[in-house]
Amino acid sequence: MNSAETQLSEAPEQHEIVIIGCGEGGKFLAWTMAKQGKEVLLIERKYVGGSCPNIACLPSKNIIHSAKVASYFFRSQEFGISKDNVRIDMAAVRDRKRKMVQGLVDVHLANFKASGAKLLMGSARFIGPKTLEVTLPDGQTRVVRGDKVIIGVGTHATLPRISGLAEANPLTHIEALELDEIPEHLLILGGGYIGMELAQAMRRFGSRVTVIDRNKALAHGEDADVSQALEDLFHDEGIELKLGTHVKSVEGLSGQAVKLLLVHGKAEEIQTEEILEGSHLLVAAGRTPNTHGIGLELAGVELAEHGYIKVDEQLRTTAPGVWAVGECAGSPQFTHISFDDFRVIREDLSGRRRVTTDRQVPFCVFTDPELARIGLSETEARAKGIPYRVARIPMAADLRTRTLSETRGFMKALIAADSDRILGFTAFGVSAGEIMGAVQIAMIGGLPYTALRDAVITHPTLLEGLTVLFAAVPPVYK
Numbered sequence: 001m002n003s004a005e006t007q008l009s010e011a012p013e014q015h016e017i018v019i020i021g022c023g024e025g026g027k028f029l030a031w032t033m034a035k036q037g038k039e040v041l042l043i044e045r046k047y048v049g050g051s052c053p054n055i056a057c058l059p060s061k062n063i064i065h066s067a068k069v070a071s072y073f074f075r076s077q078e079f080g081i082s083k084d085n086v087r088i089d090m091a092a093v094r095d096r097k098r099k100m101v102q103g104l105v106d107v108h109l110a111n112f113k114a115s116g117a118k119l120l121m122g123s124a125r126f127i128g129p130k131t132l133e134v135t136l137p138d139g140q141t142r143v144v145r146g147d148k149v150i151i152g153v154g155t156h157a158t159l160p161r162i163s164g165l166a167e168a169n170p171l172t173h174i175e176a177l178e179l180d181e182i183p184e185h186l187l188i189l190g191g192g193y194i195g196m197e198l199a200q201a202m203r204r205f206g207s208r209v210t211v212i213d214r215n216k217a218l219a220h221g222e223d224a225d226v227s228q229a230l231e232d233l234f235h236d237e238g239i240e241l242k243l244g245t246h247v248k249s250v251e252g253l254s255g256q257a258v259k260l261l262l263v264h265g266k267a268e269e270i271q272t273e274e275i276l277e278g279s280h281l282l283v284a285a286g287r288t289p290n291t292h293g294i295g296l297e298l299a300g301v302e303l304a305e306h307g308y309i310k311v312d313e314q315l316r317t318t319a320p321g322v323w324a325v326g327e328c329a330g331s332p333q334f335t336h337i338s339f340d341d342f343r344v345i346r347e348d349l350s351g352r353r354r355v356t357t358d359r360q361v362p363f364c365v366f367t368d369p370e371l372a373r374i375g376l377s378e379t380e381a382r383a384k385g386i387p388y389r390v391a392r393i394p395m396a397a398d399l400r401t402r403t404l405s406e407t408r409g410f411m412k413a414l415i416a417a418d419s420d421r422i423l424g425f426t427a428f429g430v431s432a433g434e435i436m437g438a439v440q441i442a443m444i445g446g447l448p449y450t451a452l453r454d455a456v457i458t459h460p461t462l463l464e465g466l467t468v469l470f471a472a473v474p475p476v477y478k
């Protein structure tokens with residue numbers, strides 16, 4: 001008899017709803033369903049509140065903000081303020097972040113208490129349909145069964161199969177956000193949004209930074225003007241980019257000395273090799289779902305491509321009474337999407353219908369300045385054969401940016417070719433994420449672009465720039 005069968009021979013603890021993982025979707029389901037009078041058990045192996053407040057969005061934005069303050073110090077003369085002997089204390093930077101995280105964990109614990117949802121710290125794996133074995137921190141196990149089970153186990157940083165990479169013990173975002181020293185030369189494998197945000201922050205703290213990415217452009221899925229603007233920013237801040245480049249092998253140990261063998265160019269092109277040495281190596285080369293080794297096959301939960309859980313538009317898995325939420329369900333990898341997944345499942349549990357298809361997926365990359373987009377890019381519109389008009393203005397045309405000395409970047413809007421409907425909005429500029437929110441609300445309300453063009457918006461605010469942008473929409477020629 002194996003251990004799973006032994007456990008199953010004992011009667012499992014029965015619960016109304018069992019949730020695995022305390023991520024955004026999982027925790028809001030726990031709190032909401034418990035408040036509605038359901039009996040809920042949430043199992044979390046490490047992070048009270050999940051990735052976002054502990055190791056991802058909020059800690060990274062905290063560290064990025066410290067880097068922004070550092071950049072102000074280094075630019076202080078531009079503002080007519082002098083400050084000598086600027087020194088970065090990374091341990092203090094990290095401690096500010098740790099203090100914030102602890103505060104957030106406390107808020108989460110209070111929410112569990114107030115809602116009545118039970119939080120069980122332990123690692124869960126299925127041993128049968130809707131039945132889980134939970135290994136507690138002291139090594140003891142408990143077997144639990146839910147009438148309904150929700151899987152929200154998230155993802156982790158992918159470690160690409162590169163010779164010597166694992167042995168080099170590279171940093172992931174988790175360790176990078178815990179650094180109490182400034183890396184002398186940080187090599188970053190991956191120029192996606194996590195790589196870009198951390199590259200700029202570490203550079204601003206004084207690290208030499210090199211970003212290596214196999215794609216030929218940063219943010220390669222975005223429009224060419226966006227990629228170019230990001231590359232110009234990185235160039236101006238002294239961040240080295242090795243684009244169209246992959247790492248063939250790694251030697252050494254991150255934190256001491258690492259040596260990468262780089263190959264420039266694709267297999268079908270003429271390739272050249274280069275040795276690149278650095279002090280630290282950070283891997284930001286994509287995400288892998290935490291679905292391996294948790295017994296999904298014993299629960300009848302099938303996987304889709306790349307190890308994500310197969311779900312329908314209501315996030316139901318292939319096992320009756322089992323849902324998946326957030327990144328592990330293959331949903332776009334943002335906290336606000338995991339939160340919307342919560343709404344989808346909440347509605348299903350309440351006998352109503354909400355679906356994941358056709359929802360807005362806005363995003364913001366927290367480089368400085370930020371890159372934000374909602375709706376269609378030009379690249380997407382072209383690929384889908386959707387005709388559009390485009391308005392584009394430099395951020396400098398938004399006069400508020402001049403008062404801030406933050407004129408870098410641009411905003412652009414895509415408008416339907418034959419109506420005044422807003423199809424998409426992209427901004428690369430100061431507070432782009434906040435500006436995007438106003439356009440998003442207009443899109444939700446179905447407002448024509450002329451409503452923003454003709455709005456009376458306070459001067460000088462960043463949102464005022466929207467009147468300038470939408471005044472630049474070309475007319476419809478009939």
Ligand SMILES: Cc1cc2nc3c(=O)[nH]c(=O)nc-3n(C[C@H](O)[C@H](O)[C@H](O)COP(=O)(O)OP(=O)(O)OC[C@H]3O[C@@H](n4cnc5c(N)ncnc54)[C@H](O)[C@@H]3O)c2cc1C
Binds near residue numbers: 325
């Ligand atoms: C560095 C970084 C920065 C980011 N910045 C942003 C940002 O600015 N904005 C944004 O919208 N998104 C950002 N993201 C993405 C965002 O963090 C995630 O999309 C979000 O946290 C939603 O994740 P989730 O709910 O799917 O899972 P998670 O929050 O990852 O939760 C899954 C939980 O399940 C637990 N778990 C896993 N397996 C088990 C098991 N077997 N038993 C028990 N528990 C288990 C994990 O410990 C974890 O706590 C960032 C991500 C990273 C890595």
